Amino acid sequence: MRRWIRPALIGLAIILAILAPVGQGNYITYVLTSWLIFSIAAMGLNLTLGYAGQISLAQASFMAIGGYTTALLTLAGWHWMLALPVALSFCFVVGLMLGYPALRVKGHFLAFVTLAFNTLVFLILRNEEWLTGGNYGLVGMPRPDFGLFSTMKQHHFYYFTLTITIVAAVIMWWIVRSPWGRAFKALRENPIRAESLGVDTRRLTLLAFAIGSTYGGLAGALVTPLVQFIEPASFGVAHSLRILLMVVVGGAGFFFGPFLGAGVVIILPEFLRFTEGYYLIIYAALVIVMLVFTPKGLIGLGALLRDRFWGKRVARGDLKQGAQLK
Amino acid sequence: MYRRTILAVTTAIFAAMGAAQAQQAVKIGMVAELSGAGAPAGTNWRDGIKIAVEEINADGGILGKQVDVHEYDTQTDPQVSRAMVQKAIDEGAYAILGTIYSGSTLVNMLVAQQNEIPQFVGSEAPTIVQKGNPFVFRTSSGAQKGVPALVPYFIDTLKAKKVGIAWVNNEFGKGGRDVFAAEMEKAGVEVVADVPSEQGATDYAADVSKLKESGADAVFVYMNQEESARFLIEAKKQGLSIPLVGEVTLTEAKVIELAGNAAEGAIAHVGVTATATDIPGIAEFNEKFVAKFNRNPTHDAIKGYVGTWATKYVTEMVGEFSGAKFAEKMKNLCLNVAEHPRMLLDTCWDEAGEMSRPSFMVQVKDGKPVVIGTAAAN
């Protein structure tokens, strides 16, 4: 691909993101804000799953941890910008802890452990009413106010979220292109070989969970002021599954996959209203069809079409090998 | 399935050709739980509204304008519900009908309030009318009104000294449980078993066994429909022979259908019930509903129906489409059946949006809920 195409596309995408809510009502702006927030959560899971190859079904619980921490602190009068680092650090530490099982088990076992973790978080949020408000949740969290720029208006909050998303994306981009990113990919593709080359795979596995979880926490910290109401049911296993599907549908292991995947899950239903209740059926069926024909998601599909069009074939050596080893 | 497709196609055609007509129509946003866990309640709410809208349009609409209802599905997700209320308002809704789940209503009522849009909700959690929101109105009594109406029954009729509470551990069940426990404490009745269960739970053996061992004289059962049915089945199996008393849900037609003869003898306090057929409006509604949808209406259907008609009555009393004036008019308003027959029962709202109207005590006898008493509006 020519060198200028990628920066040009990214620039265009940012301009589109800036222009998207212009002239739109509050509802569309709200949906776009949700899209950005879920993109952040999916970006984190993409690091854990797409780059480092560790499946997690607990991303929504980190949104919960980030969201509740921010909510409790902002309700106690902290500014959002001060509450954020606390929430993120907390998610980082809990994420590290969730990484420990991954040192012992892989694949479906890990999927179940993380799923169990998500449900446990849900139960704690619901039952520990003295802290979390239990079933009733927490309500009335203020939106951050930056003196001249208050985010009370829906459009303002969108631009606030967009700024955070871009910062988060730049940091993520830095991580995945750094030697760490290379080591994460090595962990995914061949952990034994990576270990034999001096890569501390234990530490990397933990980091993959911790960083991915921190992004989940960031998304949660943004949900709190967006909705101004949080309750345990918004962070159940179904939501973790939803984020996982965003990553997979967009293209796990591709930097822009989460944005595309979150777009498909959050924005596409708007255009498919006419399908009424059948939307989820169609969506689930398409996910299965996609996994059969192009396991690398929509971005993978794009690359496949481009290669076919331009005549360059990328051999799926890894998959062939995987099939042989099994 | 066919009906849906035809409906979708006709809606599309009308939307295409009806631009001029749309000028004449007033939009109402029906925001409800059409999918997800709340779908049973949401679909009934929607269908009750459909009947009301047909009647209203046949009757000349509201202030001469035809009513155009737009449906928005919250997927039983509070965040989506907030987005949907926002969307309905962006698309020009004059009033919002919904939502039913309290968790959703608590979130989305903020949006309607900010935009000064009147909102009729089907939720019963006490907190909804305690937030000082002048634009939210109930279509049935909140738990803090409905549940206390039960207290005389426990104390005077059942003469209970010790009671058990079996409740579903979500915001709905917790709301009812808290009110009931507080009322019992006030009345000096001891709560000897307090048994929460998960939404969607299937195994009630432990719950019933705890209640049985507790020595309670009666049990207050506060759960959603199918949970109520499963509970009743298990209670019958273990021979739990003390009175099981619920609020609204326990004696609904669906619960009786699911629990079969295990529902026999269950008692509930209901704000409004489709089985109170000696009230002419309810009987008529019941017939229409069965004819159109081929199933019995639930109280959610009646709530949707009443909410829609209240929108018409009050708007016409105001004389224009103004959310602020509508809210002003609603304060301490009473609509009696004599002048407003489609309200089905004399109905009043206080300054907070809480509703009161006469209610019934109902018991399941021979597979049918039978009215065994009435309670005055409180």
Add this chain to the structure above:
Amino acid sequence: MSQFLQVLLSGLATGSIYALVAVGFTLVWQAAQTVNFAQGEFVMVPAFFVLVGTHVVGLPLWLALALALVVSVVLIGALFKKLVVEPILPSGGISLIIATMALGILLKESAKEFYGAEAQPFPAMFPTDPINIFGAVVSMQDILNLIISLGVVVLLTLFLNRTRTGRSMQAAAQNPAVAEILGVNVKRMVMYTFLINAALAALASFLITPVYLAKFSNGETLGLIAFIAAIVGGFNQIRGALVGGLLIGVLDNITATYITAEYRAALPLVLLIIVILVRPQGIMGTSEGRTV
């Protein structure tokens, strides 16, 4: 004491259904390394086939049950293997995990859209009359569920160990390459396990739905609990799944009765995490090799 007995018996009755679902899950895992996240929905769906048979088509119950069994075996047995597992397995385990999750959503939403969101009553195959055992009350239905589940597991074990086909299936699961050399039609054997899994799921569905009521969301918790039962008991063994299922059924009820109702749902999860971290082969499992 009678309360304890009550809780124990009820737990066993529920646990036997978990065991039935967990056994099928174990079989499929052994034969095709497929962890089926739609297993719960596999139990939810056959009940709706029966309802379509009795309510829509108007068949008598026995015929509807028989037809539902056949349809289930074809749909969630054969077609599941052909259309989902076979094409996706080569892409790796994570792809298959996600595909079966999507399948779960597909089945759930389909049941809801095509049959209805509300729970439906389901005809009981056995009398529900209560039986008093030393102060504990169980129904005939509970006892028969327990007996049938145990019986099926025993029959299945005998089939796998005593018949030629059963032994071929075991060989195919343990070492496909060697089995192939020995003349076993591995593909067919793997297919058999999928068919058996579907049949077990259908059976569980018929036994449990009179109690659970037919509802599109029934699979959500059931599937998860069955997995946990399989893992806790030992992923490699049929008897492990049986023990795991009964254990979870009983412990769940004991927790709810004597310890905490609020955190009742946490018990199987904590058990799962402990077992995976401390004894990943499960209570009954052996650490190496796969045996049926």
Add this chain to the structure above:
Amino acid sequence: MSAPVLSVRNISRSFGGIRAVRDVSFDVQKGEILGLIGPNGSGKSTLFNCILGQLPPDAGRVEVNGKTVTGMRASSLNRLGVGRTFQQLSVFPQMTVLDNIILAGQEHHGTMASRLFGPSDAGLTEAADQMIAFFRLTHLRDTIAGSLSFGQQKLVDAAMAFMAGPSLVLLDEPAGGVNLTMLGSLKERLTAYNAEHGTTFVVIEHNMEFVMSLCTRIIVLAEGAIIAEGTPEDIRSNQTVIDAYLGGG
């Protein structure tokens, strides 16, 4: 003479009653290319795994440059200067050849922090290019490793083992599955690298021709014990070895 690069002392390992390795001891000096051969089931893979820390030995110890490394994690062992190759394909299939090689070196440069905040190539592009050129893979530098031929992937695997400048490299069946042309170039590159850097090699191999022409010394294992040791010429004519191979088939 300085301490041996690798010292294996009394290693034993059983698998449920079968003694795969029995009390094996040997030393490898700097610059040697040691071949480890033996019939199937002779225990050489088990021994190899014990040395590399993949399997804990039941008894005995392993020293690298005088330091005991028994049971050490592979990544720590690698940081002590022990590289290895694998019998199966062991590149990172979805990364380019260049990224494969840089990865092999990056953990030996800087700290965790510098690997996050520093340059994305960890300052290794030049060194990696030299290594790629040494294995004559420059034309494939930016190709996805998984799309290379089997032999080319073996070369990448070897290049990765060398990238961190190890003092000892263990090669696990380097010739397995490689075609003749590629085999010649692999052997020639290994010899050249050994001559240039004085790196010590330990090779497990089935291909006798390859071992005999590559190694300077050979140890023969049978039934878990050393039965012979010597130069390729000695081994070729050793009757015990011939019997073991014929007997063990």
